[in-house]
Amino acid sequence: MLTRSEPGTRIQERPDPEEAAGRLRATGISVSFAGLRALDDVDLELRSGEILGLIGPNGAGKSTLVNTLTGFQRCTGRLVVDGVDMTGSSPPRLSRSGVRRTFQNVRLFPAMTVYENVEVVGLGLGMGHRKVRALAEDVLDRFGMSHLSATSAGSLPYGIERRLGIARILVGGARYVLLDEPAAGLNEDESDELLELLTRLPEMFSCGLMVIEHDLRLIMRLCHRLQVIDHGRVLAVGDPAIVRRDPAVVEAYLGHDRAGGEVLGAADR
Ligand SMILES: Nc1ncnc2c1ncn2[C@@H]1O[C@H](COP(=O)(O)OP(=O)(O)OP(=O)(O)O)[C@@H](O)[C@H]1O
Ligand SMILES: [Mg+2]
Numbered sequence: 001m002l003t004r005s006e007p008g009t010r011i012q013e014r015p016d017p018e019e020a021a022g023r024l025r026a027t028g029i030s031v032s033f034a035g036l037r038a039l040d041d042v043d044l045e046l047r048s049g050e051i052l053g054l055i056g057p058n059g060a061g062k063s064t065l066v067n068t069l070t071g072f073q074r075c076t077g078r079l080v081v082d083g084v085d086m087t088g089s090s091p092p093r094l095s096r097s098g099v100r101r102t103f104q105n106v107r108l109f110p111a112m113t114v115y116e117n118v119e120v121v122g123l124g125l126g127m128g129h130r131k132v133r134a135l136a137e138d139v140l141d142r143f144g145m146s147h148l149s150a151t152s153a154g155s156l157p158y159g160i161e162r163r164l165g166i167a168r169i170l171v172g173g174a175r176y177v178l179l180d181e182p183a184a185g186l187n188e189d190e191s192d193e194l195l196e197l198l199t200r201l202p203e204m205f206s207c208g209l210m211v212i213e214h215d216l217r218l219i220m221r222l223c224h225r226l227q228v229i230d231h232g233r234v235l236a237v238g239d240p241a242i243v244r245r246d247p248a249v250v251e252a253y254l255g256h257d258r259a260g261g262e263v264l265g266a267a268d269r
Contacts, residue, residue: 026077039068040232053223062180081175108165183215
């Protein structure tokens with residue numbers, strides 16, 4: 001950011017302390033689809049080392065927000081990553097700067113091996129084969145999946161397939177990891193294993209983690225902060241224990257999703 005030091009002296013490039021390293025910050029994000037305001041002046045901050053839950057009823061704008069943060073969706077507003085203005089950047093550029101995401105529906109290559117599914121992401125980021133090999137082996141090792149390297153991805157149990165879907169986007173290092181419904185379709189045991197993995201992820205990869213999830217019990221056990229959106233607007237953000245009791249949040253869930261409203265409204269769970 002440009003700052004003027006003394007009157008008459010030259011303008012200098014200086015990092016803005018508010019926007020310095022260690023956070024992804026989106027401000028005033030708006031997106032419209034043919035008259036539908038999918039996001040309306042949304043702010044979001046993800047800090048390195050934290051786990052942020054992004055929740056909201058169906059159609060709230062959660063996936064659209066991930067799409068804007070990763071360059072897949074044009075928007076108005078500003079995106080700053082580690083103090084660098086990345087507004088309007090392409091998905092590959094954001095990915096290279098460490099902003100990584102999964103999609104709501106798994107997108108693995110079933111005919112390829114586990115290793116190849118990781119390798120293809122690294123090659124797509126422009127890394128050479130030798131470098132990708134080392135990085136892919138490293139990420140599979142950290143995920144406890146090295147022994148599955150040569151297994152065809154299409155033959156994996158569903159829970160492991162979802163885990164591979166996360167592992168592959170971390171190849172080469174990630175700063176901010178955005179997961180869109182990673183627990184969808186998992187049974188209770190698989191969901192518990194995912195919780196254990198995600199809890200360790202920020203420390204394992206020195207990254208910030210944002211998780212979109214309808215499984216509110218998982219979100220409540222996992223997240224350090226919660227942000228709630230509904231109809232494209234931010235309803236609440238902050239400490240999960242406080243946000244879960246926010247009347248507007250409980251009301252938004254009760255209106256769309258009674259089970260979700262009950263989880264949020266329950267005082268002592
Ligand atoms: N490409 C698109 N074209 C038109 N409308 C869209 C498009 N993508 C999303 N929408 C609309 O924008 C709104 C927000 O959608 P979005 O997928 O972001 O919601 P969501 O919070 O991720 O919902 P869910 O929990 O069901 O995944 C919805 O009304 C959706 O129908
Ligand atoms: Mg979605």
